[in-house]
Amino acid sequence: MKSLKASGHNLADSARQLQSLQDKVAETLQLPRFSQKLEAVGLFPLRPVELAVFQVNMGKMCNQVCRHCHVDAGPDRREIMTRETMQQCLDTLAKTSIPTVDLTGGAPEMNPHFRWFVEEIRKLNRHVIVRCNLTIILANPKYHDLPDFYRQHQLEVVSSLPFYNADKTDRQRGKGVFDDSIKALRMLNAVGYGQPDSELLLNLVYNPAGAFLPGSQEGLKRQFKRVLQDEFEIVFNDLYAITNVPISRYLNFLITSGNYDGYMEKLINAFNPAAALGVMCRNTISVGWDGFLYDCDFNQMLDLKVASPVQHIREFDAEALSQRAVVVNEHCYGCTAGAGSSCGGTTA
Amino acid sequence: MGTYYDPADLKKFGNIGEFQKELADKFFSYYGSVFAEGALTAREKSLIALAVAHTVQCPYCIDAYTTDTLEKGCSEAEMMEAVHVAAAIRGGSSLVHGVQMMNKAKELSM
Numbered sequence: 001m002k003s004l005k006a007s008g009h010n011l012a013d014s015a016r017q018l019q020s021l022q023d024k025v026a027e028t029l030q031l032p033r034f035s036q037k038l039e040a041v042g043l044f045p046l047r048p049v050e051l052a053v054f055q056v057n058m059g060k061m062c063n064q065v066c067r068h069c070h071v072d073a074g075p076d077r078r079e080i081m082t083r084e085t086m087q088q089c090l091d092t093l094a095k096t097s098i099p100t101v102d103l104t105g106g107a108p109e110m111n112p113h114f115r116w117f118v119e120e121i122r123k124l125n126r127h128v129i130v131r132c133n134l135t136i137i138l139a140n141p142k143y144h145d146l147p148d149f150y151r152q153h154q155l156e157v158v159s160s161l162p163f164y165n166a167d168k169t170d171r172q173r174g175k176g177v178f179d180d181s182i183k184a185l186r187m188l189n190a191v192g193y194g195q196p197d198s199e200l201l202l203n204l205v206y207n208p209a210g211a212f213l214p215g216s217q218e219g220l221k222r223q224f225k226r227v228l229q230d231e232f233e234i235v236f237n238d239l240y241a242i243t244n245v246p247i248s249r250y251l252n253f254l255i256t257s258g259n260y261d262g263y264m265e266k267l268i269n270a271f272n273p274a275a276a277l278g279v280m281c282r283n284t285i286s287v288g289w290d291g292f293l294y295d296c297d298f299n300q301m302l303d304l305k306v307a308s309p310v311q312h313i314r315e316f317d318a319e320a321l322s323q324r325a326v327v328v329n330e331h332c333y334g335c336t337a338g339a340g341s342s343c344g345g346t347t348a
Numbered sequence: 349m350g351t352y353y354d355p356a357d358l359k360k361f362g363n364i365g366e367f368q369k370e371l372a373d374k375f376f377s378y379y380g381s382v383f384a385e386g387a388l389t390a391r392e393k394s395l396i397a398l399a400v401a402h403t404v405q406c407p408y409c410i411d412a413y414t415t416d417t418l419e420k421g422c423s424e425a426e427m428m429e430a431v432h433v434a435a436a437i438r439g440g441s442s443l444v445h446g447v448q449m450m451n452k453a454k455e456l457s458m
Contacts, residue, residue: 219391
């Protein structure tokens with residue numbers, strides 16, 4: 001399977017995605033725009049709070065081509081962060097006290113400078129999260145020691161596992177992904193990740209394999225813990241339930257499966273002001289592979305740069321950025337439905 | 349209206365309060381309590397509801413609890429097994445009456 005970009009799909013164009021979402025909400029469904037919903041609860045314009053997470057997208061290259069991927073990542077994507085841009089990130093971090101650095105992609109480990117970057121961030125004494133897709137660990141012998149590398153640098157590992165069986169997982173993430181994910185989880189457990197007496201955190205990400213919302217995070221966690229322990233002897237710390245945001249490949253799935261109207265209507269009707277108050281874009285800055293700054297990884301994929309005179313990591317200015325309004329659009333309904341959704345799970 | 353069952357009517361369920369608010373409010377409050385986490389998990393209750401939906405053959409309930417069980421992380425095998433439980437009870441309820449038939453036939457026969 002190719003990325004939308006490599007296959008020349010019209011949804012590879014972010015402007016078309018935004019137009020489609022706006023037409024769907026305002027014209028087809030005749031429901032309020034996201035900004036109107038925020039306004040009605042006194043949250044528009046949406047203002048940032050203290051910066052807590054510095055999220056770096058190290059590139060769109062990935063060994064997987066997942067059907068729901070908001071990045072449109074895959075082996076055919078060549079856009080990855082240069083060492084020079086990473087150095088600009090490090091210079092920024094050194095000038096601030098942002099406590100957490102969240103590394104994502106694509107598969108961040110495929111960036112040739114990944115290990116150097118992690119080592120340099122750890123020298124700055126920041127907590128580092130790596131969003132590991134699990135299968136990368138088995139994709140090539142040069143990655144087999146990643147669990148040990150993560151352990152050595154005390155990284156928090158956050159990994160997607162959309163279901164506790166092969167059928168649903170492979171339908172979303174590709175054939176054989178579940179079996180390889182199980183092997184990788186065992187390798188992580190073997191070096192201490194997710195073990196009850198260990199400080200090495202292994203958190204899983206659940207996102208629905210279809211056009212429905214995630215149920216109770218606590219209930220899903222209980223079920224995943226039981227099945228993964230009983231059937232595979234795998235342990236983990238926490239499970240984050242994340243709602244699929246209707247952009248990129250997931251948007252394409254919604255359209256081609258005839259679920260677009262129903263899903264958008266469901267998201268909008270489930271708008272929760274408490275979830276809107278806790279959205280992650282308020283305490284996060286997202287750095288793109290080319291150094292541009294965004295309010296979140298979804299905005300990054302839609303080319304919606306921060307609404308600030310400061311738009312690139314080389315000119316980072318925390319004070320100027322704190323004055324901005326978060327850029328919102330119709331896809332933001334994905335983070336405010338029900339119990340809310342963020343890279344760290346529910347928010348309300 | 350071209351059909352007795354319109355899928356779009358499911359989301360209008362709450363509108364039954366337009367004709368009798370007090371009873372509707374009591375029903376939905378009770379409904380919410382029934383499906384909350386309790387001695388049974390919300391997930392177990394959702395699977396029971398899916399089975400019952402097939403027994404009462406309510407298209408709205410089948411749509412609603414197919415979605416709900418998926419949202420609660422049930423596997424498709426679990427969902428189909430729940431439907432088989434409904435089918436087994438329905439089939440069994442017919443067959444167990446076969447004993448009554450046998451009793452009566454024996455009573456009447458030489």
